[in-house]
Amino acid sequence: MAAPVSIAHTHVHSVRIASGAEALVARVLAAGGTAGFGFTLNLDAGVARDMAAWDALGRSKGVPLFGLLGGSYRKAIKAFKDELPAISPDWTALRKDILDGRHELLRIDPFAWGSVEMVQTIAAVAQAFDLSIALLAPNAHPWEIQYCAALAATLKGEDTRIIVRSGSAFSSIPVSENPGMGIDWSVEPSFSKIQWQS
Amino acid sequence: MTTLSVVAIRLTRVSIPLTMAHAGSMYVIQKTERTVIELLLENGITGLGETWGTPDVYALAQRYARDWLGRDALDRIALREALGKSSYDNRFGRNGLATLAGLDLAAWDATARSLNMSLAELIGGRKRESIDVVSTLPAAILPRAVSRKELTDHLDVLSNTKLVVQFALEQQRKSGFRSFKLKSAAYSPEWDWKLLNELREAMPRARIRFDPNANYGAATATELCRRLDPLGLEFFEDPTGELEGIARLKAAVKTPVATNMWVVRDEHLVPAIRRQAVDVVLGDLFMWGGIDAWRRMARVAHAYGMKPALHSVYETGIATVANLHLASALPEVEYPNDSGLHFLSSDVLTEPQEVRDGAMRLPTGLGLGVTLDRSKLENVTLEGAEIRA
Numbered sequence: 257m258a259a260p261v262s263i264a265h266t267h268v269h270s271v272r273i274a275s276g277a278e279a280l281v282a283r284v285l286a287a288g289g290t291a292g293f294g295f296t297l298n299l300d301a302g303v304a305r306d307m308a309a310w311d312a313l314g315r316s317k318g319v320p321l322f323g324l325l326g327g328s329y330r331k332a333i334k335a336f337k338d339e340l341p342a343i344s345p346d347w348t349a350l351r352k353d354i355l356d357g358r359h360e361l362l363r364i365d366p367f368a369w370g371s372v373e374m375v376q377t378i379a380a381v382a383q384a385f386d387l388s389i390a391l392l393a394p395n396a397h398p399w400e401i402q403y404c405a406a407l408a409a410t411l412k413g414e415d416t417r418i419i420v421r422s423g424s425a426f427s428s429i430p431v432s433e434n435p436g437m438g439i440d441w442s443v444e445p446s447f448s449k450i451q452w453q454s
Numbered sequence: 455m456t457t458l459s460v461v462a463i464r465l466t467r468v469s470i471p472l473t474m475a476h477a478g479s480m481y482v483i484q485k486t487e488r489t490v491i492e493l494l495l496e497n498g499i500t501g502l503g504e505t506w507g508t509p510d511v512y513a514l515a516q517r518y519a520r521d522w523l524g525r526d527a528l529d530r531i532a533l534r535e536a537l538g539k540s541s542y543d544n545r546f547g548r549n550g551l552a553t554l555a556g557l558d559l560a561a562w563d564a565t566a567r568s569l570n571m572s573l574a575e576l577i578g579g580r581k582r583e584s585i586d587v588v589s590t591l592p593a594a595i596l597p598r599a600v601s602r603k604e605l606t607d608h609l610d611v612l613s614n615t616k617l618v619v620q621f622a623l624e625q626q627r628k629s630g631f632r633s634f635k636l637k638s639a640a641y642s643p644e645w646d647w648k649l650l651n652e653l654r655e656a657m658p659r660a661r662i663r664f665d666p667n668a669n670y671g672a673a674t675a676t677e678l679c680r681r682l683d684p685l686g687l688e689f690f691e692d693p694t695g696e697l698e699g700i701a702r703l704k705a706a707v708k709t710p711v712a713t714n715m716w717v718v719r720d721e722h723l724v725p726a727i728r729r730q731a732v733d734v735v736l737g738d739l740f741m742w743g744g745i746d747a748w749r750r751m752a753r754v755a756h757a758y759g760m761k762p763a764l765h766s767v768y769e770t771g772i773a774t775v776a777n778l779h780l781a782s783a784l785p786e787v788e789y790p791n792d793s794g795l796h797f798l799s800s801d802v803l804t805e806p807q808e809v810r811d812g813a814m815r816l817p818t819g820l821g822l823g824v825t826l827d828r829s830k831l832e833n834v835t836l837e838g839a840e841i842r843a
Contacts, residue, residue: 317569318456319528324576326746327531351757355727373578380753384723410531435456 261313262287267453268301271446277395279444283452284308290316292436297395298367306371307403307437314436321406321437325376328409329416333429335401338363338419342392345369350378354385361415365392366407367400379411388415396420402439405429458527458568462842463519463557464492467512468834471799472768477593477605478637479669484599486768486794489515490802490831493560495527501564502822504772505556505740506549512837514546514553519841527561530746534558541721551719551743558744559776567821573776574816577745577783584813585781586790588663589631590797591622591653593639609642615649619656626657630811633661633688633790640669643678654685661688661790668695668715676703683708688789689734692716701731712736714765723751727758734789738765739776748780756786763789771795771803774814775822782816802831
């Protein structure tokens with residue numbers, strides 16, 4: 257489910273980011289004219305569109321993501337370097353594995369699971385089963401880390417964390433209080449060069 | 455960043471007569487007592503909430519309200535966490551959760567109004583404009599709130615079942631109800647069996663749920679529900695007590711089994727899932743402790759094959775409309791909403807919330823989309839308090 261926002265236009269562009277990788281960047285133009293943005297480095301445009309819709313809604317209301325989802329559990333998120341594999345985005349299998357007690361910490365790649373709503377659903381199940389969630393920023397890109405931080409703020413559990421594959425062993429990521437996803441798009445110069453259709 | 459600072463909370467305990475006596479296995483009542491909550495923000499916007507009207511909950515609401523002054527209504531999780539991080543921290547049990555739910559509802563309403571959204575949109579999206587609702591059928595049609603002895607004397611006369619059938623048909627004619635909940639006194643399985651057969655015969659296509667509030671023993675309940683299976687009822691609601699008893703009963707019948715008594719908190723969900731104890735979690739917003747908790751319950755229940763549905767007792771228009779917003783926003787909700795509003799002799803809202811063709815319309819304004827009628831409120835007020843810094 258995408259954010260409850262009336263969408264006028266949605267566009268997706270492919271851009272080359274500084275690392276040389278390709279990113280998909282989505283823009284959602286809300287009915288009121290506010291633009292929201294989303295992205296993915298795994299070339300699944302769905303997650304980028306969903307993110308952009310939530311970003312547009314947050315920006316149009318002047319509130320960060322946690323203000324739309326019900327609130328926040330924390331103002332900063334622990335980030336760890338971790339090489340363990342993320343859980344395959346198979347909801348049927350995950351529900352069974354949780355029931356069978358095969359997990360303690362759910363390693364979730366939110367870009368693979370597709371939407372804010374799906375992460376919230378996994379989080380509800382995790383809370384019921386007294387499990388925590390680690391959100392994977394698969395490429396340790398700043399956009400990914402900021403998206404994970406925006407989501408992680410809304411997840412219950414002392415073990416809630418962001419995991420990265422590279423970089424420092426531990427850091428603390430502040431949760432942005434800027435409207436929408438709170439992502440700093442300027443870290444990628446190619447973002448400002450996108451020619452969006454009017 | 456926008457902040458929605460709480461500057462005052464006004465609490466009004468009200469008593470509203472019901473239009474007739476309502477009998478079940480736990481009560482025979484002819485009034486409902488509620489606490490109406492107004493949460494005032496620094497930006498001048500007021501959110502409406504409601505919770506139980508017992509003196510204990512009213513006192514607790516004043517205590518909790520003092521803790522909320524100066525906090526940000528936008529961050530409802532932080533408001534809830536301020537009262538305790540786990541159920542262990544909740545020293546007031548069910549009353550604590552009900553109090554929290556009422557304040558939480560007012561915070562959600564105030565937030566939605568501040569963000570120019572309807573409550574349904576803030577919860578997840580406005581997906582339905584019309585929600586089917588259920589009419590409660592009292593266990594017996596009584597002249598007034600009688601004693602238990604008078605009730606059982608009435609139930610001993612099996613021909614009295616026809617009064618309940620007549621009442622159901624009146625409800626159907628008057629407001630187009632398609633769904634009914636028969637409350638049971640859990641006194642006479644023969645009364646319940648006869649009455650449900652007569653209801654089915656009189657309303658072949660109606661959805662009928664049967665609720666003895668767990669006051670039949672497991673053996674009696676299982677025997678009765680097996681006999682009722684061919685009637686194709688919507689579900690058996692708390693036919694017997696404790697999770698284990700209800701799980702055994704569920705395994706013995708084909709009709710779905712629901713509960714609003716044994717799965718009422720976060721920690722009840724996993725045992726219910728593992729035991730495959732129920733088909734429907736008939737969640738009460740006030741027992742679950744608020745909108746976020748109810749929404750999480752719905753997600754978990756749906757994830758493991760149970761259906762979430764909205765329970766209600768005799769609530770004012772505020773909580774009734776809140777339940778409509780939840781049903782509209784959450785695609786997991788498929789069953790009609792419980793509702794007792796049409797049995798209240800008056801409401802506290804300006805806008806009449808009517809049942810037409812068995813359904814209620816979702817109000818169109820911001821937040822809950824309703825306004826408090828101060829004159830109506832004063833007419834039913836028992837006591838009031840304003841908590842302000």
